[in-house]
Amino acid sequence: MLNFLLSRLLTFIPTFIGVTLISFSFIRVLPGDPIIVMAGERGMSEERYNELRAQFGFDQPLFSQYWDYMTGVLQGDLGTSFVTKKPVFDEFFALFPATLELSLCAITLAILLGIPAGVIAAINRGKFFDRALMSSALVGYSMPIFWWALLMIIVFSGILGWTPVSGRISLMFYFDDVTGFMLIDSLLSGQAGAFKSAVSHLVLPTIVLATIPLAVIARQTRSAMLEVLGEDYIRTARAKGLPPSRITYVHALRNALIPVITVIGLLVGTLLAGAILTETIFSWPGIGKWMVDSIYRRDYPVVQGGLMLIAVMVMVVNLTVDLLYGLINPKIRKS
Amino acid sequence: MKISRTVTAALLGATVIAGAASAKTLVYCSEGSPEGFDPALYTSGTTFDASSHPIYNRLVEFETGTTNVVPGLAESWESSEDGLEYTFNLRKGVKFHSNDAFTPTRDFNADDVIFSFERQWKEENPYNQVSGGTWEYFGGMSMPDLLKEIVKVDDYTVKFVLNRPEAPMVANLAMDFASILSAEYGDAMLAAGTPEQLNQAPVGTGPFKFVAYQKDAVIRYAANPDYWQEPSPLENLVFAITPDASVRYQKMKAGECHVMPYPNPADLEAMSTDEDINLLQQEGLNVGYLAYNAQVAPFDNPKVRKALNMAIDKNAIIDVVFQGAGVVAKNPIPPTIWSYNDAVEDDPYDPEAAKAALEAEGVTDLSMKIWAMPVQRPYNPNARRMAELMQEDFSKIGVDVEVVSYEWGEYLSRSKELDRDGAILLGWTGDNGDPDNFLAVLLGCDGVGKSNRAQWCNEEFDALIQKAKVTSDVAERTKLYEEAQVVFKREAPWATIAHSTVFMPVRPEVEGYKVHPLGGHIFYGVDLK
Numbered sequence: 001m002l003n004f005l006l007s008r009l010l011t012f013i014p015t016f017i018g019v020t021l022i023s024f025s026f027i028r029v030l031p032g033d034p035i036i037v038m039a040g041e042r043g044m045s046e047e048r049y050n051e052l053r054a055q056f057g058f059d060q061p062l063f064s065q066y067w068d069y070m071t072g073v074l075q076g077d078l079g080t081s082f083v084t085k086k087p088v089f090d091e092f093f094a095l096f097p098a099t100l101e102l103s104l105c106a107i108t109l110a111i112l113l114g115i116p117a118g119v120i121a122a123i124n125r126g127k128f129f130d131r132a133l134m135s136s137a138l139v140g141y142s143m144p145i146f147w148w149a150l151l152m153i154i155v156f157s158g159i160l161g162w163t164p165v166s167g168r169i170s171l172m173f174y175f176d177d178v179t180g181f182m183l184i185d186s187l188l189s190g191q192a193g194a195f196k197s198a199v200s201h202l203v204l205p206t207i208v209l210a211t212i213p214l215a216v217i218a219r220q221t222r223s224a225m226l227e228v229l230g231e232d233y234i235r236t237a238r239a240k241g242l243p244p245s246r247i248t249y250v251h252a253l254r255n256a257l258i259p260v261i262t263v264i265g266l267l268v269g270t271l272l273a274g275a276i277l278t279e280t281i282f283s284w285p286g287i288g289k290w291m292v293d294s295i296y297r298r299d300y301p302v303v304q305g306g307l308m309l310i311a312v313m314v315m316v317v318n319l320t321v322d323l324l325y326g327l328i329n330p331k332i333r334k335s
Numbered sequence: 336m337k338i339s340r341t342v343t344a345a346l347l348g349a350t351v352i353a354g355a356a357s358a359k360t361l362v363y364c365s366e367g368s369p370e371g372f373d374p375a376l377y378t379s380g381t382t383f384d385a386s387s388h389p390i391y392n393r394l395v396e397f398e399t400g401t402t403n404v405v406p407g408l409a410e411s412w413e414s415s416e417d418g419l420e421y422t423f424n425l426r427k428g429v430k431f432h433s434n435d436a437f438t439p440t441r442d443f444n445a446d447d448v449i450f451s452f453e454r455q456w457k458e459e460n461p462y463n464q465v466s467g468g469t470w471e472y473f474g475g476m477s478m479p480d481l482l483k484e485i486v487k488v489d490d491y492t493v494k495f496v497l498n499r500p501e502a503p504m505v506a507n508l509a510m511d512f513a514s515i516l517s518a519e520y521g522d523a524m525l526a527a528g529t530p531e532q533l534n535q536a537p538v539g540t541g542p543f544k545f546v547a548y549q550k551d552a553v554i555r556y557a558a559n560p561d562y563w564q565e566p567s568p569l570e571n572l573v574f575a576i577t578p579d580a581s582v583r584y585q586k587m588k589a590g591e592c593h594v595m596p597y598p599n600p601a602d603l604e605a606m607s608t609d610e611d612i613n614l615l616q617q618e619g620l621n622v623g624y625l626a627y628n629a630q631v632a633p634f635d636n637p638k639v640r641k642a643l644n645m646a647i648d649k650n651a652i653i654d655v656v657f658q659g660a661g662v663v664a665k666n667p668i669p670p671t672i673w674s675y676n677d678a679v680e681d682d683p684y685d686p687e688a689a690k691a692a693l694e695a696e697g698v699t700d701l702s703m704k705i706w707a708m709p710v711q712r713p714y715n716p717n718a719r720r721m722a723e724l725m726q727e728d729f730s731k732i733g734v735d736v737e738v739v740s741y742e743w744g745e746y747l748s749r750s751k752e753l754d755r756d757g758a759i760l761l762g763w764t765g766d767n768g769d770p771d772n773f774l775a776v777l778l779g780c781d782g783v784g785k786s787n788r789a790q791w792c793n794e795e796f797d798a799l800i801q802k803a804k805v806t807s808d809v810a811e812r813t814k815l816y817e818e819a820q821v822v823f824k825r826e827a828p829w830a831t832i833a834h835s836t837v838f839m840p841v842r843p844e845v846e847g848y849k850v851h852p853l854g855g856h857i858f859y860g861v862d863l864k
Contacts, residue, residue: 032744040378041763042475043747043786052469083370085466085534094550150581158585165586168552171362171573177549283577285551293368298744 004326008319015315016308020073023307024066027300034082034298056082056300069304078308079301081294088305092287096309097180098168099279099286103271105202106209107264114214115260118221123248125226133218140215145274149208149281156204163203166283170197205282209274213267220263224256231255258329265321268314359570361845361858364577364592368551371466372537374511375455378471383511384856385574389556390432391514391539394423394448394493395505399857400849402620402672402768404509408443408540409493418500418807419483423448425491430561431517432544434536436527439519443540445487450518452478452485462521465530472512476766500805502812503769510767511855515540542567542859551576568862584840587612593842593863596856600658600716606840615839617850618671622664622773623714623762624829625705625725628755629791633698640827642692644682646732647725647830656721657833664831666820668773671852672765673809674816679824681831690732702735704757706750710743713835713854714762721760721832750788759788760832768853770816774800778828791828 035044035052044052053059057068072079078088121130157165164170168182175189183202186194228234229252237247276288287306294302367381374387387393396407406412409423429443454462455470456479473479481501486494497504507513520538524530537545540563543556554574558567575592577583583595584602588611598606606614627634627643634640649663665681668674693701707722708715715721719740726736739757741749750759766772776782779800780792796819803815823829839850844864851857 031742033748034744036744036748038378038469039471039475039747041747041761041786042378042471043751044471044474048474055467080467082467085371085376085531091550153582153585157589161589165589165591166577166579166582167575167591171360171553171575171591174547174555281579281582283552283575283579283582285549285576289551289578 005323008322012315012319016312019311020070020304020308021066023304023311024069025062027295027298027303028062030298032298034300037298038082073308078305081302082299083294083297083302088301091290091302092306092309094177094180095285095287095290097177098182098284099272099275099288101181101183102202102205102209102278102284102286103268103275105206106274107213107267107271109206109210110213110217110267111264113210114217115221115257117214117218118260119225119248119253121218121222122225122229130222134222137215137218140211141219143211145208145211145277146281148211149204149278152204152208153281164197164201166201166281168198168201168284169194170201173197205278205284208282209271209278212270212274213264216263216267216270217260220260221256224259225252228252228256254328258325261321261324261328265318268317272310272314359568359863360573361569361571361594361861361863362573362575362592363856363858364583364586364595365554365574365856366576366580366583366597367578368576369548369554371534372545372548373466373516373534374514375451375470375473376466376534378475380854385554386537387511387514388541388855388857389543389572389859390537390541390545391516392429392541393509393513393515394425395509397509397768397851397853399851399860402506402765402852404506404768407509408448408515412505414505414807418502418805419497421495421497421504422488423493423495425493426563427491429540429563431520431540432538432559434538434545436529436532436536437520437523437538439517439538441519443515443517444490445493446490446518447515448493449485449487450521451513451515452482454516454521455512456482461525462530462533466534470512472510472766476507476510476512478507500807502804502807503767503771506767506769506772543572567859569858572858587840587842590842593845594848594856594858595840598838598840600660603658603660603838606838611842612840613843613845615841615848615850617837617852618662618669619713619835619837620669620671620765620768620852620854621714621762622667622669622834623712623721623760623832624664624667625758625760625832626789626791626829627758627827629789629828630753631756633696633701634703634758636696637826638692638696639698640830641682642689642696642698642732643729643734644827644830645685645689645692646728646734647832648684648728649832650684652721652724653833655724656715656717657835660716660838661833661835664834665824667778667823667829667831668770668816668820669765669834672768672770672773674770674813676817676820678817679820682824682827686728686731693732693734699733700735701733702737703729704737704739706746706757706759707738707740708743708746708760709740712762713764713837714833715760716835718760751784753784753790755790758830761788764854766853770812771800771804774816774819774823775804778823789828791826793822793826793828796822796826 035049057065080087081091117133121133124130153165156163173191173194178185178188182198186198234247234252237251275286276292279286279288291306369382369385370377372386374383392407394407394409395404398405408426408429410426412421412423414421425445431439433439454460455473481497483496483498488494517538521533524532542559542562544559546555546557548554556572558570560566577586580597580599586592587595606612627640629635653661653663666676666679705722705725708718722738726738729736763773763777776786778787780797783790783792799815799819803812806812837850841848846862846864848861
């Protein structure tokens with residue numbers, strides 16, 4: 001197991017260097033000079049332009065810019081945002097809990113509903129429930145998040161008035177961040193109604209962000225279950241006279257879960273992509289919106305640092321998934 | 336059933352709370368996050384709304400709802416005969432805000448004025464490089480060239496000495512970058528080793544005190560009880576940052592906010608009949624234009640430019656691109672600016688005459704490029720669509736148009752090139768309500784190769800605006816600018832397209848909100864019923 005972990009960790013290093021190189025060069029390859037974008041229609045004098053170039057280090061050769069950047073990164077300094085003038089690291093970790101809270105709620109909802117739905121569809125293959133479920137999964141998967149979110153807001157907030165329109169908590173509540181997770185902080189604040197308000201604000205964005213992962217998980221679970229249910233050992237178990245529920249949930253599901261877990265690991269990327277739109281629409285102060293703003297403003301340090309941190313997160317999640325395989329399937333652990 | 340009812344009640348409760356808390360709390364659903372809270376470091380309106388308007392004052396102010404300059408922290412001012420000296424008499428008894436880290440020990444005085452400008456101006460000032468030190472507007476308004484010195488005559492008198500006469504000087508001092516910060520706070524933060532706090536925990540003299548900012552979520556302010564004018568009737572002011580315009584509208588309907596900026600043009604019709612919303616409107620202080628390159632044939636011929644102008648159906652553009660939220664522009668300055676020459680007649684829309692005029696100049700089989708901006712601006716919400724409409728208009732007079740576009744940064748820099756191929760769509764939003772800010776910046780000879788995208792240098796026009804720049808008498812300046820607009824129309828370096836209309840949806844309980852022509856959103860003087 002230790003060897004397995006070590007070999008996985010070793011692959012981190014080239015991946016990490018690759019990610020920093022790509023994030024560093026991509027934003028620079030894109031046309032658009034951040035200083036000119038900053039000045040807008042007004043423009044600026046040649047002299048001022050050169051002064052700012054020197055200040056931001058753009059007058060150095062690309063290689064030396066990258067070298068300086070990496071030296072900083074290895075010392076835990078991701079640079080300072082051109083726009084807000086605050087360290088990228090601080091900004092990321094101030095906003096990340098909001099994204100994490102929303103993503104965790106969404107993926108939990110997707111797993112809790114998606115796996116049982118997939119299992120039931122597999123057992124009832126070809127019947128009405130299966131067809132209805134798979135068609136809605138297809139719709140869910142193809143739904144434009146932007147449109148879906150607005151529709152939810154108009155129906156549940158606008159017409160029915162059940163949920164607040166946007167934000168993380170009612171403006172009436174005001175307390176300092178402790179963990180950055182609104183559900184926990186609202187409880188810690190001890191203010192009556194704060195937790196309820198935080199939950200009510202989470203409902204719509206969670207549903208919206210969970211929609212695509214839910215569809216993917218349900219479909220994946222269904223097909224994995226169908227495959228496993230056709231295996232010889234399941235037939236043997238049936239022949240032995242085991243109760244159907246035990247066959248489904250103990251013998252079949254455990255094996256079917258391996259591809260599902262892979263998919264859940266890969267969904268982290270989808271979640272972050274979805275978070276960008278979801279956060280913008282629901283005025284959710286997370287890293288998705290922060291990254292989009294910084295791309296528009298050509299805020300190089302934020303784009304580079306943000307991409308790198310996100311990539312590290314994805315790498316960590318994938319590593320966790322790999323380790324989970326090992327737990328579920330001893331064959332992988334041994335190989 | 337019981338559970339679902341409880342949940343529904345809980346959710347309902349949470350929605351209504353926001354309304355209940357707003358007895359004297361005004362919630363403004365702002366469109367984005369401020370870049371910081373030091374208005375001199377930035378150029379975006381979003382940042383000014385969150386910093387200079389609520390928190391700070393300036394020596395002189397724009398009267399809310401107009402471009403008139405009125406006394407602010409200076410009670411009065413006079414200029415010398417030669418226009419080189421401006422002396423400001425400062426108001427006494429003005430208090431700065433306090434916060435956890437700072438309590439002022441003295442009232443506002445001349446030191447604060449000197450500090451506020453020198454930090455942007457003098458490299459030896461310890462604040463010159465703090466927070467990146469990008470003093471865009473200070474540079475953009477040519478202050479480093481203009482200022483010779485700022486002299487403290489006594490504690491309550493400050494004199495600005497200029498290198499050359501500049502009539503718009505007083506209006507410049509009403510701009511956001513000229514906000515007055517506390518020198519004492521600056522010293523205290525420097526001593527504490529946290530100079531960036533000036534940008535993050537702002538202290539000013541304005542009607543609202545900064546309370547807290549949760550990035551990308553909420554900004555909170557409290558009324559300043561010691562304000563030197565009548566304190567604000569609102570107890571609290573909250574900015575709920577809501578980037579999506581449709582969501583802002585839903586929040587307005589749900590009573591989660593009282594005022595919102597920048598509605599979707601598509602929502603305007605519904606808003607105008609919505610009982611929960613008063614839709615205020617005013618013409619914006621901007622102009623959208625198509626600038627020909629007056630240095631490249633055949634566009635160096637005013638008659639050719641004039642002919643092309645006659646081929647553009649501007650009303651169709653207002654309908655399609657602005658969806659009615661704009662007015663046709665005939666002058667290079669908007670009608671809300673003084674000296675707007677209403678006697679100027681716009682070129683008629685007449686494709687037949689346009690075609691004939693082109694032929695008369697010997698121009699046939701003309702093909703040209705139109706540059707369309709890749710971004711949305713108030714003066715041009717959809718440049719691509721606008722360019723396509725012009726393409727169609729020009730095809731009717733036999734002119735073949737290719738629409739091109741570049742990434743915004745590229746667009747801005749390439750469009751300055753003297754030999755640029757094609758006419759370019761661009762625009763301008765006024766900074767200080769002075770005609771000089773449009774006419775000199777965008778059409779003056781100094782701007783060729785820079786902000787003068789038409790690359791047009793006309794001696795007659797330039798002499799008029801240069802004379803107006805050094806004349807302090809407003810009536811005299813008005814005459815000069817009116818004349819300049821006549822020359823502009825005759826020479827036609829641009830096709831003037833439109834001035835956008837600014838719409839501000841506010842809830843019916845909001846009283847006293849005025850749409851500000853300079854684009855800011857100002858809550859001093861606003862009350863809730």
